[in-house]
Amino acid sequence: MDRAQIVHDNFLRRVAAGDLPAGAPPADGLSPTEAVSLFRSQCLSRALDRHSRAMQKAGQGYYTIGSSGHEGMAAIAAATRPTDPAFLHYRDAAFQIARAAQVPGQTTTWDMLLSFACSAEDPISGGRHKVLGSKALNIPPQTSTIASHLPKAVGAAYAIGLAKRRPPEHRQYAEDAIAICSFGDASANHSTAQGAFNTAGWTAYQSIPLPLLFVCEDNGIGISVKTPKGWIAANFAHRPGLKYFPCDGLDIFDTYRAAQEAAHYVRTRRKPAFLHVRTVRLYGHAGADMPTTYMPKAEVEAEEANDPLLHSVRLLSQSGALEPQQALDIYNDTCTRVERVAEEAVTRPRLKTASDVMASLIPPARPCQPTNGPDAATREAALGPDLKAQSEPQIMSRLINWALTDLMLEHGEIVMMGEDVGRKGGVYGVTQKLITRFGPDRVIDSLLDEQSILGLAIGMAQNGFTPIPEIQFLAYLHNAEDQIRGEAATLPFFSNGQFTNPMVIRIAGLGYQKGFGGHFHNDNSVAVIRDIPGVILACPSNGADAAKMLRECVRLAREEQRVVVFLEPIALYPMRDLHDEKDGGWMTTYPERGETLPLGSVGQHGEGTDVAIVSFANGHYLSRQAAKRLEEDGITTRTIDLRWLSPLPEEALLDVIKGAKRVLIVDETRRTGGIAEALMALISEKTDLPHARLTAEDSFIATGPAYAATMPSADSIVEAATNLVRAKS
Structure with missing residues (x-):
């Protein structure tokens, strides 16, 4: 049977009969007006849940994961402020509805029904997904992920404290705000959540401000897997750095009391807290889920008998705020209103074309204050002796360090974070001296957790x-890649560009480290990054390019609100020579401040016409070595450095290969899923040129003397180019 209809019929029958569940008397704190307002929010949440199922059956709606049983979240919204950013669990419609009641001019019923209908007029996602969220209510949208929003909530809380000390230009949150993050009891077990709890406690343990309220909605079950009784309390009641507050989520008076206490603690102490809200889940997980197929019917009925709306009717009556018949009238009127509004919402236009759907993949540009940079004295004080060395050829790692220094001098809102980036100066010394130049507020030595590093960045952005x-x-990214895919890249997409988290993610990677680290420290696959819509992937091959591209990456993040990955080839960090020992052929001088390499530009060396060798990073370095030998053999070449791996610089590449008779693609990533696949398709589709590819094998990288055995070499490039030139047409 339809459990939603059963719960509805039970509510009507029991309220009319005065058959209300027992419970504690109402706690102090809620006025009669406030209590009735919360009940109205609960009724609207319930009516929307019920009608979403009717819409789906009629082919007019597309989402039925509801909030029934979790309506007590309305009290938590009332106990906090609309200026507090809220990262919500997908069962928190009552929270958003109650928060909307605090902000004039909101049309919550209409907005949510547009979302159910996937209408292009949905004010949060523009019809791309049914998500809770609102710019006016400070609720960034979360997709239906498992705990992946918790790390960025930690970052948002940290950013509130840091912004008080160092206000950024585009500050969003109030100085006294707290971050709110809600999730289910099953999600609390996820490694992502556990990392966030640990990071919050780790931060608070060091007395670093972190105003964060975790809200665990404990209904005792995931989809079908039970949470052991007492597990959440046992797990969180005594965690270091995390204050625990329990409440009965079926009781809006008790929930409001506990939420007020928890929010006051977080707001005044600037420390994280854990609000444990015991509740029930009604209807099963989603519309197609039938709980009686994996739970005893008696257990399902016992949960339904504990309907939080029934408890609210009892509490309102006991407090003198509302009589049961008045509560029943509100419930029925709300259901009627939702049905009436839905009749119009389902007629509103929906997305139709690919361009409609993709319109929010790239966020809108934002105005930024002009960048004049620091004066000469400030720059000299920061760089010291390094300033004089900038006129001499240097290795790549040093030029990246200077570029980061200049960028941080120019833009006070830039903050770095990561394992060992501060006191140690990075594993390869790339971030040396930055913590001395800018302090631990802006160069943050993080704990050992990639999800927390990226979450901190997302929340701060x-x-x-x-x-x-x-x-x-690069191999460590796989521990946390969903923070880029499921959180950072999707935020503008699911908010129609209203929320963004621009950043530049620096990753040391690729292969060719001589005998060091094997596949843990040499990873030659970038497929996971290139597969994420909207993310830019930059990869320099030499120091001067690295500095200029890094400046462009920061501009893309700061002004165009993009998520950018800056992939630094480890083997080229210390590279000095190109052809002969001590020739210094791969060192460059530091480019003039303001010089950049725009997104979509490519590099070219040589004008030869016999073959164009297209590559990047280590492959470009090796191709330059091979080109000299090919020229000596009478084969004229031009070597092309892609620089930008996603999106590929297609127009620029097609332009620079004009006049060449053949194209050889040299790709140090793997044959399957590598860059060469897209380049081969481009050359095939857009030109008639003979072309071939030389790639790495589909293999991990070995430690020891065979470190480069699976990847292109100068010798193999010479051989492949020679074979291509000498092949019969």
Whole structure:
């Protein structure tokens, strides 16, 4: 049977009969007007849940994961402020509805029904997904993920404290705000959530301001897997750095009391707290889920008998705020109003074309204050002896360090974070001296957790900072790649560009480290990054390019609100020579401040026509070595450095290969899923030129003497180019 209809019929029958569940008397704190307002929010949440199922059956709606049983979240909204950013669990419609009641001019019923209908007029996602969220209510949208929003909530809380000390240009949150983050009891077990709890406690333990309220909605079950009784309390009641507050989520008076206490603690102490809200889940997980197929019917009925709306009717009556018949009238009137509004909402236009759907993949540009940079004295004080060395050829790692220094001098909202980026100066010394130059507020030594590093960056970006998080090695990104895909890149997409988290993610990676680290420290696959819509991937091959591209990456993040990955080839960090020992052929001088390499530009060396060798990073370095030998053999070449790996610089590349008779693609990433696949398709589709590819094998990288055995070499490039030139047409 339809459990939603059963719960509805039970409510009508029991309220009319005065058959209300027992419970504690109403606690002090809520006025009669406030209590009735919360009940109205609960009724609207329930009516929307019920009608979403009717819309789906009629082919007019597309989402039925509801909030029934979790309506007590309305009291938590009432106990906090609309200026507090809220990262919500997908069962928190009552929270958003109650918060909307605090802000004039909101049309919550209409807005949510547009979302159910996937209308292009949905004010949060523009019809791309049914998400809770509102710019006016400080509720960034979250997709239906498992705990992936918790790390960025930690970052948002940290950003509130840092913004008080160092206000960024595009600050979003009030100085006394707290971040709110809600989730289910099952999600609390996820490694992502556990990392966020640990990071919050780790931060608070060091007395660093972190105004964050975790809200665990404990209904005792995931989809079908039970949470052991007492597990959440046992797990969180005594965690270091995390104050625990329990409440009965079926009781709006008790929930309001506990939420007020917890919010006051977080707001005044600037420390994180854990609000444990015991509740029930009604209807099953979603519309198609039938709980009686995996739970005893008696257990399902016992949950339904504990309907929080029934408890609210009892409490309102006991407090003298509302008689049961008046509560029943509000419930029925709300259901009727939702049905009436829905009749119009389902007629509103929906997205139709690919361009409609993709319109919010790239966020809108934002106005930024002009960048004049620091005066000469400030720059000299920061750089010291390094200033004089900038006129001499240097290795790549040093030029990146100077570029970061200049960028941080120019933009006070830039903050770096990562493992060992501060006191140690990075594993390869790339961030040396930055913590001395800018202090631990702006160069943050993080704990050992890539999800927390990226979450910190995402949350800070939402409060106007321009984060530059570092992932120590490309292979380590896989521990946290969903923070880029499921959180950072999707935020503008699911908010129609209203919320953004721009950043530049520095990652040391690729192969060719001589005998060091194997596949843990040499990862030659970038497929996971290139697969994320909207993310830019930059990869320099030499120091001067690295400095200029890094400046462009920061501009893209700061002004165009983009998520950018800056992939630094480890093997080229210390590279000095190109052809012969001590020739210094791969060192460059520091480019003039303001010089950049725009997104979509490519590099070219040589004008030869026999073959154009297209590559990037280590492959470009090796191609330059091979080109000299090919020229000596009478084969004229031009070597092309892609620089930008996603989106590929297609127009610029097609332009620079004009006049060449053949194209050889040299790709140090793997044959399957590598850059060469897209380049081969481009050359095939857009030109008639003979072309071939030389790629890495589909293999991990070995430690020891065979470190480069699976990847292109100068010798193999010479051989492949020679074979291509000498092949019969």
